[in-house]
Amino acid sequence: MADTKREIERKYEGPTTGGGTGLPDLTSVSGVTGVIGKGVSELDATYYDTADQLLAAASITLRRRTGGADAGWHLKLPVSDGVRDEIRAPLSDTVPHALTSLVRSRLRDAELLPVVRLRSSRDVRHLVDDSGALLAEASVDRVRAERLGDGKGSTQWTEIEVELADDGDPAFLDKVEKKLLKAGLHRSASPSKLARALAETGAAPPARTPAPGKAPATAGDHVLAYVRAQRDALVELDPAVRRDLPDAVHRMRVATRRLRNVLRSYDDVLDRTVTDPVRDELKWLAGELAGERDQEVITRRLTASLDDLPKALRSGPVRNRLRTWSQARHSGSRRSLIEVLDGRRYLYLLATLDALVSDPPLRKAAGKKAAKVMGKAVRKDFEKLKDLVAEARGLPPGEERDLATHEARKKAKRTRYAAEAAVPALGKPAKSVAKSTKTLQKLLGDHQDSVMARDALRDLADKAQAAGESSFTYGLLYGREERQAAADESALAKAWKKAERKAAF
Template sequence: MADSKREIERKYEADPATRLPDLTRVAGVHSVAHPGAVELDAVYYDTVDLRLAADSLTLRRRTGGADAGWHLKFPVAAGIRDELREPLSDTLPLPFARLLRSRVRDRALVPVVRLVSARDVHHLLDADGALLAEVAVDRVRAERLTGGGATAAWTEIEAELADGGDPAFLDAVEHRLRKAGIRPSAALSKAARALAGTGPERSTGPADEPRPRTAGDHVLAYVRHQAEAIVALDPAVRRDLPDSVHRMRVATRRLRSALRTYRKVLDRDATGPVGDELKWLAAELGRERDQEVLDARLRARLDGLPRTLVLGPARGRLRIWSVARHDDFRRRTLAVLDGARYLALLEGLDALLAEPPLLPAASRAPGRVLPRAVLREYRRLAARVGHALELPPGRDRDMALHEARKAAKRARYAAEAARPALGRPAARFAARMKAVQSLLGDHQDSVVAREALRTLAVQAQAAGEPSFTWGVLYGREEAAASAGERELPKVWRRASGAQLRAALGG
């Protein structure tokens, strides 16, 4: 994987006559070193329709300076980006191509703008000589490499926090700059400013879209949001960032659920094939995510045992078993994201949103259409919970509770999709459904954990190790599942209040 660093910086407007104030007067700064000036030559790449710029991503090949090479930047928050680096080469590094695949698809990446910057660098140092921040005055010349070769030029000041520094330090730097009459820049990045200054006006995307009014507007806004989340989370999954697989899987499930729940708005004959592919993707992501959940649960259960109940190399066996399974699922997840089927799914989502298969109900007021869909999911859940509670404890009940859990999730997602239109009643309904889902989810996690514990016990016994600890954990999981089953009727009564249903129109 490419080298990565968290870039925290702020940009300020300047002109050729601008001079930096005395930065030793910034709190914490003992001295300012002046390494001198350097010339940076960077070519920025994008698709012809500027897909990367639309999502505030930047891809460049830069020469000059201490960090010459390929740079790929992902936005994290205002003024914060993750910068990935690869060595200088003539072609796009394969790791970067993979990280951009969900956005670029099969489109070519071409040079779109070239920036040549004369950078005057100043290092802000503390009393021990450690770097606090770098402040640079950049004199930039930009040339558009597509569409006529227009040019632009400007001067800006950039203050970048040193690795591991306190972001509050940049507040002190900014205070000093403002006192000198230097104001923050409105540009998000040099690339964004160059594109704006050398090309035609571009749409800023979803912010320009009209406010949803009809049922179809609301459903499509939700579908679009989840589809964009899948695309945006793809690089995070590839980088193995915390919780990324879970979030991408949730977006996939929410999207599929919306297509199924709001079938009176979007034609299921048209959305069905996309829904089937979303089900496939969620299942593939689920392998790695379920292993993450299982690992965390088993480690916590093992750590919670008194020492006298942990016999043999239980922790070592759990670690080896978990790592082997995780590595296998990790390879499979990456293979899925690199596959043609996944790419076809993303293209299918684009096509669906470009020409949505709206039904007559889509043009009606959301208050007439959305509550009915939410309550239809509620009735499905009620039937499954009732069926599960009628069964005696055992495998059949476990399976029935698992089906009820999936129905609770669909009811929750249906209400969440309707919340922008229906407001507080939908939010309260979603919260009640989440409570049911959480209880049933913990029950299902216990079922899966018991299967894993039995496997670990068999492996331990075959290796001549004590299996006692695995049996103790199995018993505790069994007790936890039983407690959840006893709790379910009370949780369900709270979630199924008639007043709450009436507020949704049921």
């Protein structure tokens, strides 16, 4: 079983560490009333990566460490500058599946190998406040690094590491840093011990996705830049989806939709005989993500509606039934989603996207001026959206109109994503279209969410009646959803007029 710790730390080096004088006096740092020595620990860590350092290229570290209070397997995933999530698993002879699954989108079928061994003598001090509460842990690490595998290269250095206590204020690290800088230290150039060890033992630099050599100029340049960004988003969001982090499923689903829609919108740039099969697979992945995401949306919507009801109108165990219903559906969809992410079909899709970016099936229009080609594509999508909105608004309320509204919503998304991709080339006009179609998409999406919420309320009411409970509250919430859908449709007319004005470029 793995557990997670948010790690916020900074590393320093300089004359103080190099001269062997150790940690400067930190008792004068504001808020610190005591510096408590916790002794010296001998740490021995072996770091794992692929032969071409796919994990290091993404600033990810995976190690097996003995010694200290947290011996075990540690996977560190970057969150932001100086902030990482450390996922821990107990010691074992092989890398735990709970950790390898979190980097599967990076590894694919590549083998993990021991690449570096770090042995550190860590002299630890606790910085505490007047109540004895821990503010941060400061340590002097004397590190010896040995390159593994090819049997070449070793190095050693001393660094100071300051790690914020759990739930601490990051501003406290600024106070400590001020003292350390005054003592002659400076921030370490390397983001991690592993990065420094790799650099100083003569290892080849990590394999990174090559950045374009120049700014995008042609239509092909711009479309491929957008496709590359969404491909990267899929890979980067994979661990968050597996960890069930808030909004991760939604963001991954959006990345698949952006990819799929842009490949269709810019079929003058990229050959559809190649991209259509990719779009089919992206549609499949989005569908697998839909169950998890739709459940999140419906549960959040119904919970908020229930919270808005006066207590006197909540008849029966409505909240408990909603919670049980949601948990049962979430558990099932979650297991199914993890099976998808662990499957060969998903890995093949990622590999196909890599190939699409590295060897794109460019058509003649790809070499033309971006503004002309991309502007034409955005206007073409908007005209199709115009027809669908008119069709939906012309139908009487009911299932047929709901279906037409849903189709208009999907086209609004395609138009929005086409405009987003065109912003670097077209500037303000594309940004205006993207903004106005996003508003349309939201209104149309709210309408679709209301349709799904009403279906869920019917299901909940049936279950409540079968259990001998009152269905009064479910009917009340159903009526509110109907009124909200009508309000969304009224707002749509105004939003549509604005979108039409913005699309006239």
